[in-house]
Structures are given as C-alpha cells and as structure tokens.
Amino acid sequence: MNNNEQVGTALSDQELITSFFQKLNPKQAPELSQQFRTAFPSLSEFKGASQQQRLDLVNSGVEELQLMLIGIELGRRVARSSRPVLGKIFSSRQIGQILIDEFQDDFQENLCLICLDVKHRILRQQVVFRGTLTTCPVHPREIFSIAIDCHAESIVVAHNHPSGVTEPSENDIAFTKRLNQCGQLLGVTLLDSFVIGQNDYLSMREAQLMD
Incomplete structure (x- = not known):
C-alpha cells in the first residue's frame, strides 16, 4: 500500500471528500465539499439516491462535482467487474x-x-x-x-x-x-x-x- 492509499484509508468520509476536491481546486475545496454534502449528507445517502438526484448534481455545471461522480461510477464498475479469464x-x-x-x-x-x-x-x-x-x-x-x-x-x-x-x-x-x-x-x-x-x-x- 502506497502513501496515498494509507492516507485515504485513515480519513473519514467527509475528510476524503474534501481531500478529493483539494486535489482538483484547492481554493474552492471547502465550498465544493459543502455543496456535495448538501446534496448527499453521507455516502450511504448517495448510494441510495435516485438517478435523478445524481443527475441534478451533474447538471449543476460544476466540473469538479461532475469529475467526482465519474470517479464514483468508475469505482462502482470496478467493484462489480468480473475477474479476468485467460x-x-x-x-x-x-x-x-x-x-x-x-x-x-x-x-x-x-x-x-x-x-x-x-x-x-x-x-x-x-x-x-x-x-x-x-x-x-x-x-x-x-x-x-x-x-x-x-x-x-x-x-x-x-x-x-x-x-x-x-x-x-x-x-x-x-x-x-x-x-x-x-x-x-x-x-x-x-x-x-x-x-x-x-x-x-x-x-x-x-x-x-x-x-
């Protein structure tokens, strides 16, 4: 496990969200993090959200929020993907x-x-x-x-x-x-x-x- 992975696992959900936005836009990270938390107060609420609720965040026009949703979707697909067969x-x-x-x-x-x-x-x-x-x-x-x-x-x-x-x-x-x-x-x-x-x-x- 590298240093970034070690840091990621040590952070709370909210700290991890803020850290994500820090990498994209340090100046607006607190505001972006708050905007995400307003839409989805917890990751469990995001997981249970409807497709339309997620689309509302995408349609907000904020690029950083769109990138976050893309990252979450990639992670979801990796978790669901089948093992490689040779x-x-x-x-x-x-x-x-x-x-x-x-x-x-x-x-x-x-x-x-x-x-x-x-x-x-x-x-x-x-x-x-x-x-x-x-x-x-x-x-x-x-x-x-x-x-x-x-x-x-x-x-x-x-x-x-x-x-x-x-x-x-x-x-x-x-x-x-x-x-x-x-x-x-x-x-x-x-x-x-x-x-x-x-x-x-x-x-x-x-x-x-x-x-």
Missing part, C-alpha cells in the same frame, strides 16, 4: 502440450502455477520460481498465497526437467503430496502436478502419485 482447461493433454511448448527449450527448472475458477477457467498463469539447472526451491505458502489472492477454486502446478526426462524424483512426489495436503486444508484443490520434458509430460494425477 482461457479454459478441458484436459490434462491440453495443458501438458501447452507447457511442453512453453518450457521444452528452457535450461533452468521452472515452477508454473495455474489458478482456476470453479468452471476450470484460467484466472492466472505465472512462473512462480526459477531454479538452477537441477533445483527449484519453493514453499507451498508462496503458491497458495497467489491462489488465494485471485480467489482460485483449484490450481495446477507444473515444473520442467531440463534433462528432458519426465520421470518424477522422490522430491517431486513428496512436494506434490505436500501441496495436495495443504490444498485440502485451505479449500483450494490441487487438480494436477505436471513434469514437463523435452517432448513429453507426466501427469501425477494420471500416474496416481498424488495421494
């Missing part, structure tokens, strides 16, 4: 091939996280760690922090083997089981864990290595 997963084969194309020529080991909603639509996909030639240090809390941040219903993780071999190591299997257990506790399902090779992949779910 695509949809239909099968292990689909995601495996996508990840092969992405990581097959990478000489570093990468851990990729894919966050999904309840309909298995992709909300976020990102590489959360890049390791050395043979290692990729990672902790479950980092993975689930991202998943919880985007309100994921489930996740898929995948890492590549620079050697090109898809056989999972004991550490790979142990880490996947640990993720699975953490997900069960947090209510975020680990759908699958992939090992990506040069031209192939291994699904730990299909290989029954997750439980």
Whole structure:
C-alpha cells in the first residue's frame, strides 16, 4: 500500500471528500465539499439516491462535482467487474502440450502455477520460481498465497526437467503430496502436478502419485 492509499484509508468520509476536491481546486475545496454534502449528507445517502438526484448534481455545471461522480461510477464498475479469464482447461493433454511448448527449450527448472475458477477457467498463469539447472526451491505458502489472492477454486502446478526426462524424483512426489495436503486444508484443490520434458509430460494425477 502506497502513501496515498494509507492516507485515504485513515480519513473519514467527509475528510476524503474534501481531500478529493483539494486535489482538483484547492481554493474552492471547502465550498465544493459543502455543496456535495448538501446534496448527499453521507455516502450511504448517495448510494441510495435516485438517478435523478445524481443527475441534478451533474447538471449543476460544476466540473469538479461532475469529475467526482465519474470517479464514483468508475469505482462502482470496478467493484462489480468480473475477474479476468485467460482461457479454459478441458484436459490434462491440453495443458501438458501447452507447457511442453512453453518450457521444452528452457535450461533452468521452472515452477508454473495455474489458478482456476470453479468452471476450470484460467484466472492466472505465472512462473512462480526459477531454479538452477537441477533445483527449484519453493514453499507451498508462496503458491497458495497467489491462489488465494485471485480467489482460485483449484490450481495446477507444473515444473520442467531440463534433462528432458519426465520421470518424477522422490522430491517431486513428496512436494506434490505436500501441496495436495495443504490444498485440502485451505479449500483450494490441487487438480494436477505436471513434469514437463523435452517432448513429453507426466501427469501425477494420471500416474496416481498424488495421494
């Protein structure tokens, strides 16, 4: 949180309104703030106001009041907007091939996280760690922090083997089981864990290595 956000959250509703007008027109800020408060004594009254009451403020011809209503409307639309969806997963084969194309020529080991909603639509996909030639240090809390941040219903993780071999190591299997257990506790399902090779992949779910 930056300084402006910290200041904003510390102010009362009326102080925040005055602060807004201070940024637009310092000399007339008290008058503008009073004009807004006269029309809407509280933000709850503004929220419950009719469309015509709000239009009356817009039609007053005061530019600063118009800008404030535009800002409020933008905030309202942001609050109501849906989360971004990047695509949809239909099968292990689909995601495996996508990840092969992405990581097959990478000489570093990468851990990729894919966050999904309840309909298995992709909300976020990102590489959360890049390791050395043979290692990729990672902790479950980092993975689930991202998943919880985007309100994921489930996740898929995948890492590549620079050697090109898809056989999972004991550490790979142990880490996947640990993720699975953490997900069960947090209510975020680990759908699958992939090992990506040069031209192939291994699904730990299909290989029954997750439980």
